[in-house]
Amino acid sequence: MATDHKDPKAGPPAAAKPSNFLRGIVERDLETGAYAGRHFGGSPGDAAHHAAGALDAAKIRTRFPPEPNGYLHVGHAKSICLNFGLARDYGGICHLRFDDTNPEKEEQEYVDAIIEAVHWLGFDWTVGGTSHLYYASDYFDFMYRAAEALVVAGLAYVDEQSAEEMRANRGDFNTPGTASPCRSRTPQENLARLREMRDGQLADGAAVLRAKIDLASPNINLRDPTLYRIKRATHHNTGDRWCIYPMYTYAHPIEDALECITHSICTLEFEDQRPFYDWLLEHLADLGLLARPLPRQHEFGRLNLSYIVTSKRKLRQLVEEGHVTGWDDPRMPTLFGLRRRGYTPASIRAMADGSGASKTNIWLDYSVLDGCLRADLESQAPRAMAVLEPLKLVLTNWAEVNGADAHLEPCTAPAHPQHPELGQRRFTLGREVWIERDDFAELPAKGFFRLYPPKTQPDGSAVPGNKVRLKYGMVVECTGCEKDAEGRVTQVLARVLPDTKSGTPGADAVKVKGTITWVGVADALPVTLKLYDRLYTEAQPEAGGRDHLTVLNPKNLVVAQGWLEPSLAGTPHEARFQFERHGYFIADRVEHLPGAPVFNRITTLRDSWAA
Ligand code: ATP
Ligand code: MG
Numbered sequence: 001m002a003t004d005h006k007d008p009k010a011g012p013p014a015a016a017k018p019s020n021f022l023r024g025i026v027e028r029d030l031e032t033g034a035y036a037g038r039h040f041g042g043s044p045g046d047a048a049h050h051a052a053g054a055l056d057a058a059k060i061r062t063r064f065p066p067e068p069n070g071y072l073h074v075g076h077a078k079s080i081c082l083n084f085g086l087a088r089d090y091g092g093i094c095h096l097r098f099d100d101t102n103p104e105k106e107e108q109e110y111v112d113a114i115i116e117a118v119h120w121l122g123f124d125w126t127v128g129g130t131s132h133l134y135y136a137s138d139y140f141d142f143m144y145r146a147a148e149a150l151v152v153a154g155l156a157y158v159d160e161q162s163a164e165e166m167r168a169n170r171g172d173f174n175t176p177g178t179a180s181p182c183r184s185r186t187p188q189e190n191l192a193r194l195r196e197m198r199d200g201q202l203a204d205g206a207a208v209l210r211a212k213i214d215l216a217s218p219n220i221n222l223r224d225p226t227l228y229r230i231k232r233a234t235h236h237n238t239g240d241r242w243c244i245y246p247m248y249t250y251a252h253p254i255e256d257a258l259e260c261i262t263h264s265i266c267t268l269e270f271e272d273q274r275p276f277y278d279w280l281l282e283h284l285a286d287l288g289l290l291a292r293p294l295p296r297q298h299e300f301g302r303l304n305l306s307y308i309v310t311s312k313r314k315l316r317q318l319v320e321e322g323h324v325t326g327w328d329d330p331r332m333p334t335l336f337g338l339r340r341r342g343y344t345p346a347s348i349r350a351m352a353d354g355s356g357a358s359k360t361n362i363w364l365d366y367s368v369l370d371g372c373l374r375a376d377l378e379s380q381a382p383r384a385m386a387v388l389e390p391l392k393l394v395l396t397n398w399a400e401v402n403g404a405d406a407h408l409e410p411c412t413a414p415a416h417p418q419h420p421e422l423g424q425r426r427f428t429l430g431r432e433v434w435i436e437r438d439d440f441a442e443l444p445a446k447g448f449f450r451l452y453p454p455k456t457q458p459d460g461s462a463v464p465g466n467k468v469r470l471k472y473g474m475v476v477e478c479t480g481c482e483k484d485a486e487g488r489v490t491q492v493l494a495r496v497l498p499d500t501k502s503g504t505p506g507a508d509a510v511k512v513k514g515t516i517t518w519v520g521v522a523d524a525l526p527v528t529l530k531l532y533d534r535l536y537t538e539a540q541p542e543a544g545g546r547d548h549l550t551v552l553n554p555k556n557l558v559v560a561q562g563w564l565e566p567s568l569a570g571t572p573h574e575a576r577f578q579f580e581r582h583g584y585f586i587a588d589r590v591e592h593l594p595g596a597p598v599f600n601r602i603t604t605l606r607d608s609w610a611a
Contacts, residue, residue, distance in 0.1 A: 020357045022082065025298055026060060026090050026263060035060060035262045035293055044134060044258040046142060050291040058127075060092035060262045064118070065099040065136075065255070068110040068236075070312040071327045071334040072117045074348070074369075078303035081352035083265055084123040095132040095259055096125045101140075101251040103235035111236075117335040122345045136255045137237040142289075143246045143254055144198065147209055147228060149287050151190045156227060157183055158193035160207045170223050177215035177223045197230055200243045204230050211250075213279060221276050225249055253277045256295040257284070264297045268361065271299045301361040303352065305369065306539035308333040309548050323552060324535075328590075330600050331535045331556050341532060342576055342586030342602030347373040366534065370603040377576060377584050377602075382415045382422060385471070385517045386579040386599075387563045388529055391437040392491040392521065393451075395476060398431035401498045405431050408522055409501065413472040425567040429473040432521035434563045439468075439516045440492045442481060449514035451478040451492055467497070468514040471580070475500035475510045517580050524563035527597045530588065531558040534609065570594045581605070 029035060041053035062083040066072065072080075087094035096118060100106045115133075118125075125132040150156035159166065159182045171177040185193075194209055196202055209228035217223055227250040232243045246254075253276075256264045264277075274297045284290045309315065310333060318324045324331050330341035338348060350372040355364055399405045408428035415422035435451070444452040444466075454465040465478035476494040484490050500507050533556050535541075541548040568577070571594065576586045583604040591598040 021359070022086060022263070022265060022298060022300060022357045023089070026086055029262070030059060030090060038260060038262075038293060039291065040260050042130070044139070044260075046258065046289055047285070047291045050260060056260060058087075058091070058093040060087060060090050061095065061260050062087050062092060062263050062265060063095040063097045063256065063259060063261050065097045065252070066114050067099045067102065067105075068107065068114060069102070069105040070110060070315070071113055071336060073310045073315070073335065074305055074308070074333045074338065075303050075310045077121060077335060077348050078352045078355065079265070079267075080118055080121055080123060081349050082300070082357060085353065086263065086265075092262075093127050093132055094123070094125060095134055095261070097134045097136060097255060097259065099248070099252065099255070100135055100137045100235075100237060101246050101248065103231065103233035103245055106236050108236055113336065117339075120339060120345060121335065121348060132259075134255075134259060135237055136251055137235060139251075139255055139258055140238060140242055140246070142258060143251060144244075146254060146284050146287075146289055147246075147250075148191060148194060149289055150211065150227075150283065151194055151209070152187050153283070153287060154187050154212065155283055156209055156211050157185055157190045158197065158207050159183070159210045159224075160193075163205065166208075170220065171215070172220075173218075179215060183212065183224070194228075197228065197244050198242075200232075202230055204232055204243075206230060209244075211276075211280070213276075219272060219275055221249070221272050222279070225276055249273055249276060250280065253280050253295070253297075254284070254290075256297075257281050257290045260291065261295040262293075264295045266297060266299055267302050268299045268359070270297065273297075274299070299359070300357040301359060303355055304361060304363050305333065305366055306363065307366040307534040307536050307541070309536075309541055314542075314548055317549075321549075323549065330530070330532050330588075333535075340589055340600070342574075342584065342600055343369065343373055344376050344576070347376045350376065363540075365539070367607045367609060370607060373584065373603055374605070377578065379418065380416075381576045381578045381584060382425075383413070383417070383580055384425065384568055384577045385413075385427075385519055385565045386527065386529070386582060386585070387434040387436055387517070387519050387524075388531070388560050388579075388582060389437045390434040390561075390563055391440060391489065393433045393435045393440075393476070393518070394491055394493050395431050395433065395496045396479065396493055397495045401496050407431075408520070409473070411472045411502070425565065427565045427567060428520050428523050429470065430520050430522045433470065434519045434521060434524055435492070435516055437489075440478070440481065440489065442489065450516055451476075451494065451514075453478050453480045465494070466514070467510065467512045468516050469500075469502070469512050470518050471515050472502050473518070474502070475512055517582075519563040519565050523566040525566060525569055525597060527562050527564045527568075527599060528591075529560040529562045529585075530598065530600045531560060532556065532601055533558075564597060564599075568597065571597060576602070578605075 038056045039050045039053045040056035041049040064080050064083045084094040159180045161180045169178040208226045210224045213222045215223050226247050228244050230244050277297045281294045285292050328336035328340045351369045408430045412424040440451040452466045455463050467477045469475050475497045478494045480493045481489045482491050534553050536551045537553045538551040541551050571587050573589045579585050584602040585599040588598045588600050
């Protein structure tokens with residue numbers, strides 16, 4: 001490493017293991033046997049189905065319930081790691097459930113992408129040969145049956161007020177709601193009406209099914225919430241079979257209960273929905289439709305990361321307006337974007353797990369993710385040399401020292417300094433070498449220990465050109481440089497010092513303060529380097545209602561043409577390396593071709609954004 005570079009080994013995120021109150025809840029429930037003795041029918045189902053099944057071998061059941069209306073992002077990774085992690089750690093099973101009860105926004109494309117992303121992150125829902133992949137839309141029949149049961153029990157009614165009337169009659173914090181004229185209908189009337197809704201005899205929006213709870217409740221969610229609406233829309237799974245669709249707040253608790261979920265973990269904004277969650281499930285269990293013990297909802301704070309946005313609308317805007325190249329652009333905080341950028345599944349899991357779970361939303365600095373990536377790759381990514389901004393260095397006395405200008409001196413370097421079993425990289429040193437442009441300074445600043453030419457001090461004394469070691473190669477002494485008409489340096493000149501080759505006896509006799517990385521011109525591979533950086537210049541791109549597009553980082557991608565050492569010939573897609581002194585890179589999974597390499601910079605070796 002260049003001795004005038006800082007220690008590149010940025011450590012893992014410093015925080016001590018953060019609290020995770022959800023683990024505490026699960027441990028307490030296991031201790032008290034809250035969910036012991038549950039039966040599981042082998043698949044989701046009603047009370048009778050589960051009663052006929054064996055004791056559930058899973059100690060707990062959790063679920064990750066994405067709505068298939070977009071791509072998963074880093075915030076979802078938090079929820080995935082929590083739910084699958086709790087199941088893994090406590091002898092449970094985590095289901096992947098598509099919460100696809102809204103017919104308008106959901107598509108198969110997203111279903112496939114979500115499956116791929118969760119697998120990539122390292123989680124699986126197949127246990128003992130049974131796949132616990134479920135679709136909420138498969139429960140539409142049960143949901144409707146439950147709706148009829150609520151109506152018959154006098155716990156729900158069909159309301160034909162207009163949407164405005166309903167809003168006005170809901171009241172507010174200070175005023176209780178006002179009953180709809182439909183609220184006093186008999187169960188028989190309501191049942192007939194509900195069936196008309198189902199059978200397509202009412203227009204879209206002409207009526208809704210509402211729970212009959214408490215119009216004066218201080219919790220507005222209990223003021224007769226809507227359970228079903230009429231909407232003629234083709235659903236990606238059930239086609240045109242239904243023209244009424246359940247509301248999320250009605251569907252979600254039922255989905256959990258049908259699947260025998262024990263711990264239904266969701267984000268904080270659902271806290272006010274918990275009383276309705278419990279109301280609904282208790283009544284349906286009392287009516288004999290759902291198995292006990294019932295699932296319990298537990299809320300935790302969202303994970304937000306600085307320098308990104310996660311709202312689906314904003315992400316779509318970035319894609320559709322061409323600020324990025326697509327949903328998998330390496331700058332996108334989607335799991336596909338993070339994957340293509342080069343983040344490892346382990347680094348994302350480490351960040352998610354390390355952020356704990358609490359009752360408040362969490363803001364994590366993006367550098368934590370980079371720290372997790374470095375911690376993961378430091379010990380495993382093979383090393384290689386690459387020149388990002390090339391400048392030619394000519395060793396003018398090469399023939400004198402090595403016999404001929406054409407001589408190529410074989411050099412070796414360990415593939416990984418801590419893993420000798422990974423073997424050696426091979427490359428050659430010759431008369432011409434690519435070095436980094438900023439490893440040469442015609443007029444060096446104080447403390448610059450890399451290449452600079454000889455100079456004469458104001459007092460007339462001579463300072464010799466500086467000596468550096470070409471890493472794994474030989475020591476060279478700078479003798480000058482050549483420049484073009486504009487004064488830009490076109491090549492650097494140096495002499496090579498005999499008997500200084502790394503690894504040979506006496507090679508260290510010449511002391512140098514700097515070591516630089518390089519690639520031999522004779523065997524260098526041309527490479528396209530995509531130097532990615534933060535998407536935005538501001539940690540909170542939307543702070544104070546700001547338009548996130550106004551703080552896009554203009555340098556969030558710099559494309560460079562550089563050179564790679566020859567050992568990287570034929571690198572497969574998605575192989576990751578540490579390019580010495582420069583950072584971690586990955587062979588791009590889309591654009592990279594073994595004969596025309598394209599590497600993405602995942603992150604630098606240290607945090608260049610630290611204040
Ligand atoms: P958005 O509202 O941003 O479009 P969503 O949260 O509604 O996304 P879902 O598909 O419903 O998207 O999310 C699936 C699960 O992931 C939910 O349980 C949700 O609470 C959780 N989740 C989404 N974003 C985050 C986040 N930033 N932190 C933790 N969990 C999250
Ligand atoms: Mg949602």
